[in-house]
Amino acid sequence: MSGSRPGRPLTHWQHRLAERGIDRQLWLLVPALVFVVALFLYPFFYGLGLSFQPTRGGPFSDYVRFFSDAYERGTIWITLRIALPAALLNVLAAVPIAYRMRGRFRAKRLVTTVLVVPITLGTVLTAQGLLNFLGPTGWFNRILLATNLVDEPVRLTHNYWGVFFSLVITGFPFAFLLVLSYLSGIDPTLERAAATLGADWRRRFTRITLPLLMPGLATTFCLTFVLAFSVFPSAVLVGNPAGETRVISLAAYQAAYEQYDYPYASAIAMIMGFVELVIIAVVLAARSRFYTGSTGGKG
Amino acid sequence: VGCGAPETPGDTSGDTSGEVPQRPGRAVTLNVLDVAGNLQLTQGMIDEFVSKNPDVISRVTYSKAPAPELAGKIKAQQGADRVDIGLVLTGVDGLAAGIEQGLWVDVLPAFADRLGGMQNYLEPAAAMQKLAGNAGVTVTYYPSGPLLEYLPSRLATPPTNAQALLAWAKANPKRFQYARPANSGPGRTFLMGLPYILGDSNPKDPTAGWDKTWAFLKELGQYVDYYPSGTTETMKNLANGTAHLIVSTTGWDINPRVLGTVPKDARIATIDGFHWVTDAHYAVMPKGVSTDTQAAVLALLAFMLTPEQQAKAYDEGYFYPGPAVKDVQLTSAPQKSQDAIREFGRPEYDALIAGNPTEVPLDAKSLVAAFNRWDREIGGGKVKQG
Amino acid sequence: MSAFSRLRLDGVSRRFGGQAALTELDLTIEAGEFIALLGPSGCGKSTALNCLAGLLPLTAGSIWQDERRIDTLPPERRGFGMVFQSYALFPHLTVRANIAFGLRMRRLPKEETRRRTEEAVRLVRLEDHVDKLPGQLSGGQQQRVAIARAVVFEPSLVLMDEPLSNLDAKLRLEMRTEIRRLHQSLGLTTVYVTHDQEEALSLADRLVVLREGRVQQVGSPRELHTRPANRHVADFMGYRNLWPGRVEQVDGVRATVGSSGHRLVGEAVGDLRAGVDAVVAVRPEDVRVDGSGEARDALPATVEVVEYQGRELAAEARTDTGLLLHLRTEQRIAPGDRVTLAVDPQRLLVYPADAAQPTDRLADVVEAAR
Amino acid sequence: MSAFSRLRLDGVSRRFGGQAALTELDLTIEAGEFIALLGPSGCGKSTALNCLAGLLPLTAGSIWQDERRIDTLPPERRGFGMVFQSYALFPHLTVRANIAFGLRMRRLPKEETRRRTEEAVRLVRLEDHVDKLPGQLSGGQQQRVAIARAVVFEPSLVLMDEPLSNLDAKLRLEMRTEIRRLHQSLGLTTVYVTHDQEEALSLADRLVVLREGRVQQVGSPRELHTRPANRHVADFMGYRNLWPGRVEQVDGVRATVGSSGHRLVGEAVGDLRAGVDAVVAVRPEDVRVDGSGEARDALPATVEVVEYQGRELAAEARTDTGLLLHLRTEQRIAPGDRVTLAVDPQRLLVYPADAAQPTDRLADVVEAAR
Amino acid sequence: MATITEAPPTPSPARTARRRIVARPAAWIVWGVVVFFFLNLLGVVASVLVSSFGQRWFDTWLPDGYTTSWYGRAWEEFALLRVIVVTLEVSVLVVGLSLLIGVPAAYVLARRSFPGKRLIFLVFLLPILMPPITYGIPLATVLYKFGLAGNMSGVVLANLVPSVPFVILTMTPFIEQIDPRVESAARMCGAGLRTVFLRVLAPLLVPGILASAILVLVRTVGMFELTFLTAGPDSQTLVVALYYSMSASGIRAQQSVDAMAVIYTSMMLVLLVVALRYVNPTQLVARVKDEPEH
């Protein structure tokens, strides 16, 4: 029946699209896309548009207003002064501890579980606890006084340090667990190989583990920095929101809900997002200089 | 969809703007928003009204928010044409912010006949009502402060005049405290009371008339450790000894001692020549609520202004004395309230209230200007700007 | 890094939790030897190697390099080279830096490091790839980097843990020859872990067969191939025909066994007496297809399955009494053919049967299910 | 699910992005055949199988089951069974439910589903394990579940993608025999993918060798083994000796080639004329170690590496002119021995050399580095 | 055969064990820091707990007396029943919706490659990367504009913004862990796409779905900023109520705020304990594949 054999029949159009990876399954993405466009992208661009329609002056006048007012402009610096050191400390302190705990040991699950607790406490409760614990007559100061380490209570709340501690308490466990998971992703055989090649633990760490961990550290830094940068409730509750912890999110909040100036609030929110993305971009650019491929992790 | 800020409320839908009936056609659900801490005093009155008049208000919900957020919230709801808050209880600040934004229904003069109790206000309460204009209805009143508060165990003789206060603060650095005025009743009373004490040129004009006040605060600020973001913190610090002298009001003097946050033996002091800067809480109705709800709220307010209900405002000294209308005796207050005031109240208040002039607080615009200047020059002045 | 003349493992044991992974390993390795550790998965090969390398502390026993005890030294101070199963190349370092790593750790002069690295690169012919990262190399190239890295600092002992298991068949064959060549030309001493008996036979001077953490046999490839010490080693070494039977008669090293109605004669290995249960072991290639059906030990059978294997055929045949034989032959036989099979008594080994270990073979089963 | 008498792949092609993974595969499969797709990693074997199964849409071409075009049907409507490399058992279903899955999908009556499942379970002898989950089974048992699941609904075609590659050597050998047996006893038609030439040779009726997505040769195991169509197939089929040379003379099917100063005579495969470059291919087992050095084609050489392989030795020897030969012999030779090697002209194949593909062998290199 | 040429001294067990017992100073420092951190953490939590039961607590180590009355006060003063009900309603809605939206998307992103995938992935990542306040303010503005804020729908919608991407990120490794050949196998057995999803994928994804459901629940209960910006009088969740109790006007006993905080913490802890039955702790913070346990 040679007649029934068409020479080389045309391939079905579905095959052609499928070859490029497009088929009906992609419909499954649609709800999520609609959602992200409607609830994230649209508001975001709405805010961006709003920031160029100030109540007074030309399209950029709210930005000019922000940057020409030292009281407002200063919030960028205030925020960075809190967020950068907090994020840095969280990441750096996490490394040696995670390095110690990367193997398997009996209490590991317990330790990691306990570490998760402050993440779930949230900033508000942490703030309340810090006020009680670190306050002038809290246990912390009482211990310092009782052991004669200080003569007078150290003030650790309602200032920079209160916010800083709050960020460490909520941020450190987060950073630790992330770093731990990145570390576990590095094939332990690599360190063993380095050992058989004559590297002591110090050089195994600096030559092998650390370089392979760097991209993970950069990512961890970015994520903890984002958390710290958006500090809001703790800046109000344990900080000094009129002064040294008047962070930029507070400025944006006040513009929106105390001054009812939505365009100005949007402008501040945009500036805030921009500053954050600049920092992240710098860190990610540095990250790309490290080896970021597979680390032979078993994960 | 255009990109513009949420519009100010324009037209409101049919059932929100018509004739307000004497009684709602159907029992309403009333959402009460408290931004002044006023429910402490008035929730009992409202609950009693609801239980006695289930045909007017079938259910009531309460929620609380910080005052600064009030206008934004209401405005947003009105912009969306979905106002679900029927009654707002607010201080001067929230009331004024709303007036400026045109958020409130003008209760006066339209409904004056329904609120007979308003004829009966105490004199300073009537002054506070005048300040409120046509939108708010004064529900509670107190003379407030400024007062100084201290523990005799830590401070034997408090300063009695402004210079002595300055000298004391200098001699005892970090021991004098008041909270950020924008977040604190005592803080703002202190701020508004100082021009009277110092004899400034125009106590009603913080921008041009407060030279002595600003200079005084700046100098005082050198000896202040930090400005807490709420009065509670100053009370806590007084109690635990971190602060030895703080700014207070009649309510903040009595109630925390009742609650046990401040030791019972704390004392108050006054500064020579001080004027009471009075305070009041107002009830307002946002524009855009249905006429049924408006009717219900008006009936409720009339009920709240009766002397029997006003007696509840004695509370546990929270807003001492509390009632806004005349001839409300402590003896008609609930027993618990009487007991608390007997134990923690101060006999000297009657004389102080009678013997010192009362002043209404700043109008909203001036107050915001004063706050702003305080935030930048006094509060923020302690931080270097980058 | 001093070369040694003899390395001795003395009762080396290792437990994990309560479980013994390696029990009392005694072994002396002479300089220049190529030793293979052989055994099924989980038998403790890697454990032994890691103990030797210092990557795993011993639970008991000691390791001596000539007169020096080394089991307490950390791995970096033993000076052994190691090739890992999955290569364990440093993914962030170039091929050159990977190979030079061991020299750098020894703080050799720059110039010497460079020279010796270049030499090793040439040795494994990766001149064109020195600046690539391991991720950019094929499996065989990665393998070579791993070998070069392990031998570049001239270790006194090279340890290899299944270094070929990740390569495909063809490359495995090639690399196998290369490892042997490097071992000879560089005068290395090598301990090599594998589960592939063919690999072990072809590479090693001496084989150590492990089972469940215990040494089963140590010997030359020929010894292992022709005379496994027990039935487990026989099974592992390719004696695919393992028939249960009962000893009828033992006559010196010669035993006669009855199995499925046949009388089989072979060499007795281990403690056998008449009447005990035994296992008869024969390699498929030692089963002869004889034309003549008259031989005394002849097994008449029917061919069931035939597989083409190039020069030879692999086949299965079943005797009339139901005994299944695996065989290899160059004769052209086909399923259904009647054949007469025979096994040279020297190629037939008889072991005492130990605790029941059923020969769970699908083959027998499918037959039964028919 | 209708059985067919012939399945035809017609120009079946598949690209990924711009890259061709399979190019113009033409193949006709007769009912009952056992076809093996063979080739190195990445040559497109799995792609071909997945196209056949319907798991991968074609880029061009068509597939015909007798006169019915089936390449537009989704996999579930083609009625083929498939056994996957890592079994791909449903981890949440018991062995019984795994095997019954295909029957359930066909909504057979409960009773019949039960009966046929039991039958399949018996077929692969998993009666004792029916209620276990796959995770509780050994590799070989999982393999059997996978096979039972694929054949239980009597598919008209069974596809197998390297079904044995995850098993260890011993089990692989056993399962191989079983697959062949099942194919025969159930009368299946099977397409089997592997990269192991030995496996393909032993299992299949017909082999299809792929390279870079293109068919290189289709033929019987014997054809593939003795006469690979080109040098790549030869390389892949175990012709480990591949020497470059130049054709000196072609005489019908007989070609004479000069390589490293030797004159080699063999069978010409493909288009050859005098003067062109050629590749000479010889299997190690076809290199004879002759005592006599007089034969015309004799190659005097020195043994360099010897590997013990049981009955045989594998060795490398180098002629005095530097030609390296891989050989296998039963003779006992040792490194350093002088031997004379010879290759039967019928076992020596001569191919035209194609575009340069360096024989990237570590062996040659190490030699060079010395 | 191996022969022992000379008898070595019998190894003393102490010698082989020695290296493991003696810890380096670095280890002591590290453990010291960890212990210090935990002690302070304990102090923070315990001081709230103790205070919530304290009658009066001024300048002393412990309160003057103990009482449970603050809990009753907090319960009434902050209308906690209502708040907790709202919190649960919001959380359940957010979890349900984000799973419904997120799981199919996660499936496609884990399994398929198609043009624009990287861009889409980035867009899904952004809500997690941006501070909530940055997009929260414009989002609240938009939601108010459409009348969707100030009530439960606003709170739910706003909380979906970080939750859906979070579901996608946590589900991806779970989906990747399922061998795609299992799906192919099901199809070869005659199962259509729907059957594959319902009979094969869904049962296999149950652990992943549970894990991400609980993670989203924990995060939603704890999410302050977005709820704060969009909640109305009737739709405050527990965190927001807690924040108000700390910062809104009025005189409140510290202890009743503490009591509320304890109630909040207890609720979180219950969720946490449930969560940790299904999830590796590291997974609470990031999209991390399960550590190899063997």
Ligand SMILES: Nc1ncnc2c1ncn2[C@@H]1O[C@H](COP(=O)(O)OP(=O)(O)OP(=O)(O)O)[C@@H](O)[C@H]1O
């Ligand atoms: N770190 C460990 N913890 C617990 N048990 C282990 C550990 N390492 C190995 N084992 C156990 O010790 C035994 C021996 O393991 P080993 O890795 O030495 O086997 P192997 O012979 O190398 O096997 P394979 O051929 O699979 O690599 C096994 O039963 C294994 O499960």
Ligand SMILES: Nc1ncnc2c1ncn2[C@@H]1O[C@H](COP(=O)(O)OP(=O)(O)OP(=O)(O)O)[C@@H](O)[C@H]1O
């Ligand atoms: N999904 C895919 N996307 C892109 N390229 C692919 C994909 N699948 C296969 N390829 C490519 O197609 C070619 C053929 O792949 P295929 O899997 O068919 O090879 P194979 O012969 O089965 O190899 P192996 O023996 O390694 O399984 C390879 O180059 C491979 O990289």
Ligand SMILES: NCCCCNCCCN
């Ligand atoms: N616990 C916090 C109490 C905050 C009190 N704010 C003071 C406002 C007085 N109107």
Ligand SMILES: [Mg+2]
């Ligand atoms: Mg191993």
Ligand SMILES: [Mg+2]
């Ligand atoms: Mg494949």
